[in-house]
Structures are given as C-alpha cells and as structure tokens.
Amino acid sequence: MSYTRSIELFERAQQSIPGGVNSPVRAFKSVGGTPLFIKNAKGAYLYDEDGNQYIDYIASWGPMILGHAYEPVVKAIQEQAVFSTSYGAPTELEIKMAELIKAMVPNVDLIRMVSSGTEACMSAIRVARGYTGKNKIIKFEGCYHGHADSFLVKAGSGVATFNIQTVPGVTAGVTNDTLTCAYNDLQAVERLVAENKNEVAAIIIEPVAGNMGCILPEKGFIEGLRKLCDAENIVLIFDEVMNGFRLAPGGAQEKLGIAADLVTYGKVIGAGMPVGAFGGKRQIMEVVAPLGNVYQAGTLSGNPIAMIAGYTLLNELNTNPSIYKELDEKTVYLRDGLNEVLKAWGKPYVINQLGSMISIHFSDKPVTDFASAAAANNDLFKKYFHAMLKRGVYLPPSAFESWFLNNALTKEDLDRTIQASKESLKEITE
C-alpha cells in the first residue's frame, strides 16, 4: 500500500493545525506512522487520499452504526439544507427528536440537545450538582467523559493513550472535586462515598466502558452503584455516549436492565453530525434553565441539519430492531473467528465483547479495569494495528479504544478481517 498523499498531507497539516489533527487520537502518535487522510467512505469501507480501501472498525468512533453515507440520512440532510442550516429558534423537528428518544429510551422524561458528548456530560454534572446542592463527583479510572475540566482525571481514551497524568490548564480546585475509583470495584466506591459523606453529587460511569478498550461491568457492580446512589441521594449518570442506541434501542439501560437518573448521549444520536444530549427524570431535569437556574445553552443546539440526520438514523433503528440482532450476530461471528486464530497463535490474549463493541487486549489476565488494560502488552497491539492496516483493516489506533461494528459489514468483510488477523499475528511474532 502506498501512503504518499497521506504523508504529504500530514506534513502540510502540521504547519497549520496542532499536531496536524483536530482530535488527538487521530494522529497515530501512540502507534506510530502517519495518520490516513480520508477522502470518502461508503458502507463499511473507508477510502484514503492514496486510493486505498479499508474495512472500517472505527465507524467515526461510533456514530456510523449502519455504515457510511447511509442513503436515507444523506437524502434527509440534502432536503433539509435548502431550508437554511440554522435558525436559532425552536423547530418542530426538535420536538420530534425528543419524542423519538423518549420512545426508545427508558427513564427519560425531559431531554436537552447539545452539540457534543463532552457538552452532554459536562452539563449533566452541573445539573446533578445544582439538583443535590453537593460538589463532588465520582468517576472511574479509564472512563472518558469528554474533555471538560472535571473529567480529565485518570481519564481513558487519548488521555490514557498518551499517558497524560495531569492535564496542564485544569486547576487543582476542579480536580479536587473529582474522586476516582477502579472500574468494577464496588467496595472502593462505597468507601469513597462514606469518606465523603453528603458531599458526592453524582457518580458518572460508562455502563459498558469503551475508552480503555471494551470493558464489561461485572455482575452486581452497576446494580450496587444504583443501590448506593439511592441510599445516599447521589445522582447516577450513565454516560451512554458510546453505548446509547448502539447496545440496544434503549442503550445500556435497556441492555443491562438498570435505570439511571440522568443519561448522556452522543455519537449514534447524531448520525455523524455534531450532536449530544442529556436527559432523565423530570424532577432532576426541571432545574435546567429556563425552568430552573442551572444555566445551559447553545447557539447551535438542536441544529436542524444535525436533528434531521440523527432523527432519520434513530428512526431506522427504532423501526427495524432486527438491526441489533444482526449487529450482535456479526460481532459474535467476528469474536469467534478471532478467538480461533488467536488460540492457534498460542500467546496470551483477551477478547471483551458486548453487542457491537469488541476489543482485543494482549494480556494473560482478565481485563476488567484500567490497571489490567494498561498492564497488557500494548507494544504488541501497535504492531498488530499496523499489520492489520497494511492488510486493509482499519482498527482504532490505540489499545485503549473499543472497536465498533457497523451493519454494512458483510460476512465476507468479517472473514477478510479474521484472515488478516491470522496473517498479522504471524507477522508480528516472526
């Protein structure tokens, strides 16, 4: 494969854009090499500026659940665009979007649209603080809730990928209000809550974590958080920016059968447009301005192009729930195929998977939290990543990211991926 044009563009990008990219993990810094500059995408495939084709397991980091350039979404955007790209005034479309979300998702009485997952999580924390009158929050090591100050403590995703311990620019005052625990360690959370009696406003969690690779909640963990939050008047926030509309129409709440007090969304909700949302129980959400004084706003919130894109995709997911069955089956097929070639390879590995989220860790122990994810052989992952890329399979360029399947993937694509894995594993250990 030739990467001549991507190399040229990366050189050029670095003259004008910090690190040549508009979001850090895209830079390939942790896996080395040159990021691919993408020209176009269709269905399950990405095409770079050099004309190479890749089977895409990033799906724009989640949103492209039905594949790229999904025709009903493209058509809806085109039709909407001629009516102006933004009004800054309410539209019926926003009501339809809110009604559709409420129909799909449990425990959401009121929902506010924003423009990113970061904004959604940042706003949910403010609401929890405003509602409870308490300041501290608990988050989990290796979970990522966007780049707002409060969340950049022991965060996953790019923060973990680049091994950034403390983020310059975030004040100690903010950091002191963010308490952290290991994912899946309920007793540690109980201790932390007891040590900070009547001070914890919210516990925020990725119910199925995707920002330290894919990590599943152990039985009883989230149930335990639910009980603790009820007992201590703490707002339980599910960050479903990855999980929402991906694991099930009702996201992790539905998949795990556990109710959150507040939920945040991003990614799939906008079909690839900049959209996020936070919502939940009426009595909590009523503190949000203009009903209450917890101020939150956005010039482009509920933007009509973004809304029609998201609405069209969610509507497809809502009217064809068999999509989730198909996605699950495809992911299990991939998991089983990968298991087979990894077993034959004979070195330690772990595959974690739920629904259409999956990842491989080169580890000899179960990967259940950030420490076990970080202890895996991530150098091997880098080699595996490049060996797969060379064979036309585009995985997330970090072991601290989940892979996302899209429903445009065919059995042939999955077989090609399994075969590429077999060859890649051989190559990296030769």
Ligand code: PLP
């Ligand atoms: N929450 C989770 C679980 C995420 O994975 C992300 C982004 O990857 C965010 C929040 C932040 O979303 P955004 O990048 O849209 O700001």
